[in-house]
Amino acid sequence: MRKYISILLGIIMLATLLSGCAAQPEQSKEPVNFVFMEGVTALTAADMINRDPDLGREIDYNIINAPDLLAASILKEEADIAMIPTNLAVQAYNKDLPYVIAGTSTWGNLYIVGSEDVASVSDLEGKSIHTFGKGLTPELVLLMVLQENGLDPVEDVEINYMNSAAEVGPFLLSGQASLGVLPEPALSGVVMKGENMKVLLDLNSLWAQARGVDKGYPQSCIVIKKSLVEEDPEFVEKFLMEYNNSIEWANENPEALGDLSEDLLLGTPKAAVVQGIERMNIGNFPIEDSMEEYQDYYQAIMDFAPDFIGGALPDEDIYYTR
Known part of the structure; x- marks a missing residue:
């Protein structure tokens, strides 16, 4: 009889342990x-x-x-x-x-935008461009595109650096600048507000052509x-x-x-x-x-x-x- 009681108690204890384990929630992962x-x-x-x-x-x-x-x-x-x-x-x-x-x-979503008639990079010769990001991607891309298309960024183009794209837009809209480099979505804001503002050159496409890559x-x-x-x-x-x-x-x-x-x-x-x-x-x-x-x-x-x-x-x- 004691043997059966021991076995029964063992079964009850095992069931309790198993149910306790099952009741424990799975440890959640950190967000x-x-x-x-x-x-x-x-x-x-x-x-x-x-x-x-x-x-x-x-x-x-x-x-x-x-x-x-x-x-x-x-x-x-x-x-x-x-x-x-x-x-x-x-x-x-x-x-x-x-x-x-x-x-x-x-x-890349940098563009040259402005009120002038510019159909190619060569049309930028003798022009003044307002841009931003000196020492960063905007400068790198602009200078590379100019050089790959035969223009000297120092001798052939006047580049004016501003602190941010947020400063370039107002300069264009006020008529203080006629050409500028802008990224989206700032570009769309300028084009929608300025009657004479046009998207002139896609620097990503020009980079892709100059560097021989597909996506820019x-x-x-x-x-x-x-x-x-x-x-x-x-x-x-x-x-x-x-x-x-x-x-x-x-x-x-x-x-x-x-x-x-x-x-x-x-x-x-x-x-x-x-x-x-x-x-x-x-x-x-x-x-x-x-x-x-x-x-x-x-x-x-x-x-x-x-x-x-x-x-x-x-x-x-x-x-x-x-």
């Missing part, structure tokens, strides 16, 4: 911190933010409005995933920060923390698929994208979204399809301003691989 600037890059994620797809863990969408805060989120390793300028990705890599490039958010130069990219790639590769793949879907949706639905931009406070008015969607150069996301463009862009920076990427070319370990 993923997704950081990006307002403006065009935010638009690429608009549909994803709006749908907030179930990817197996929570995503915190952190939209910021200052480049230095974006850089700080990488330098302090606060971001798990971020949309950042492609040169910042190399700076981080050269500082041994744990991020890999997973794809392109936007390609990668302006902003998505980086992912290596630890997230290693610990949760399934989530990373789902995230990249949903983000790519969001990019495709953005290109196909400018009106709805404009509505989302205003509803989600992404920093671009609907009118500018609809007017400028084709010039924003969103698309061609997968990194494996764009290696030539990245390598060419980094080499061009290395030749022009090495400190802009931290003084060294990255190797293939900077890129996300499946």
